Amino acid sequence: MNLPIYMDHQATTPVDPRVLEALLPYFSKSFGNAASRNHVFGWEAEAAVDEARHQIAQAMSASEKEIVFTSGATESDDLAILGVARMYRQKGHHIITGQTEHNAVLDTCRFLEKEGYEVTYLPTDRYGEIFPEQVRSAITEKTILVSLMLANNEVGTIHRIGEIGSVCREKGVFFHTDAVQGFCKIPFDVEAMRVDLASVTAHKIYGPKGIGALYVRSKSPRVRLLPLIHGGGHERGMRSGTLNVPGIVGFGRAAEIALQEMPEESRRLRRLRRRLYDGISRLEDVTLNGPALPAISDDGSLASGEVERRLPGNLNLSFGHVDGEALLLGFKDVAVSSGSACTSASLEPSHVLKALGVADDLAHASIRYGLGRWNTEEEVDYVVKATVEVVERLRREAPLARARH
Numbered sequence: 001m002n003l004p005i006y007m008d009h010q011a012t013t014p015v016d017p018r019v020l021e022a023l024l025p026y027f028s029k030s031f032g033n034a035a036s037r038n039h040v041f042g043w044e045a046e047a048a049v050d051e052a053r054h055q056i057a058q059a060m061s062a063s064e065k066e067i068v069f070t071s072g073a074t075e076s077d078d079l080a081i082l083g084v085a086r087m088y089r090q091k092g093h094h095i096i097t098g099q100t101e102h103n104a105v106l107d108t109c110r111f112l113e114k115e116g117y118e119v120t121y122l123p124t125d126r127y128g129e130i131f132p133e134q135v136r137s138a139i140t141e142k143t144i145l146v147s148l149m150l151a152n153n154e155v156g157t158i159h160r161i162g163e164i165g166s167v168c169r170e171k172g173v174f175f176h177t178d179a180v181q182g183f184c185k186i187p188f189d190v191e192a193m194r195v196d197l198a199s200v201t202a203h204k205i206y207g208p209k210g211i212g213a214l215y216v217r218s219k220s221p222r223v224r225l226l227p228l229i230h231g232g233g234h235e236r237g238m239r240s241g242t243l244n245v246p247g248i249v250g251f252g253r254a255a256e257i258a259l260q261e262m263p264e265e266s267r268r269l270r271r272l273r274r275r276l277y278d279g280i281s282r283l284e285d286v287t288l289n290g291p292a293l294p295a296i297s298d299d300g301s302l303a304s305g306e307v308e309r310r311l312p313g314n315l316n317l318s319f320g321h322v323d324g325e326a327l328l329l330g331f332k333d334v335a336v337s338s339g340s341a342c343t344s345a346s347l348e349p350s351h352v353l354k355a356l357g358v359a360d361d362l363a364h365a366s367i368r369y370g371l372g373r374w375n376t377e378e379e380v381d382y383v384v385k386a387t388v389e390v391v392e393r394l395r396r397e398a399p400l401a402r403a404r405h
């Protein structure tokens, strides 16, 4: 077993060697510009981009021409929200989103508020869920867009995207989903789920960083966007700029592999997560943030009647009677993520945990474990041991913290 152990796969993932192999030639031998129409270098690059577009479209049941490549999901979220808001300004100025969205969505909505748009930030229940009926009641005749994520990056909550999509379609409101965390990890189908716009990124699915895409529905209903970047008219005018061919090729291959391996990988991740949770929850005062873990059979399949309400690789725990900052510093050779974001000098508890109603001290003392493709049982056992040691040591060293609870 090699140290340090990486268990933060909701933040980013390493590039799969099969992906690297596919994309490397496009840096050197096959370096053409996909927009060069009059020589073989351009044609070769264009063909590679076409194939990747096909692979990504397939992974969400879209058609190739509905995929617009961007620099990542932040740009994709921005393009969806700003693009629709500005294009349909005459129709209305109201947008609906959720309190637990990623900042790529929240900050964009806040920005639009300054431009005179109205935004409703729907609250969640204690598991991070937003229900279709909440969306229905929030829609007014001024609503032009609903933006709700497929799965949450901190607590793994999987939204009922299909049901929310149906409400939006019925009401004639466009529906965008930030599908970053769920894409190629849980089933996602823009047709069946009635999604009109979807943002995805390669680096969460073992592809390279700096490449993402926006799905833009082309018919029934057709979505039109005002672009953010103007220039040569690439990507049907929605996103100008020379295409990142190696990134795109890597993204396509990453989606193809992840889609193919999804059932097996989900079972493996559910088993590892169960082992991690069972190990750590032997400690006292550990609370699970987000949806309950599903009952599974020995091979990791969902037990009958169980529904996947949480990303298979996600575990988020809070530890009572522990100082948050000390907890973070306690993990030496294990890469996990904390429930606090360091903003300037102060440690702000995560807006997601806050929205779920987790008290500030517990939100501070929380850890997100993100299991991924190459984590092993041995690593899980090591992380259990490391967590138990850190928490027990901190509780011993700072008995005062106990008194606060």
Ligand code: PLP
Pocket: 010, 011, 071, 072, 073, 074, 075, 077, 102, 104, 149, 151, 152, 153, 178, 180, 181, 201, 202, 210, 211, 212
């Ligand atoms: N949306 C969600 C839910 C994410 O987890 C991330 C990742 O950080 C992003 C958007 C931003 O993606 P990118 O890093 O490709 O800009």
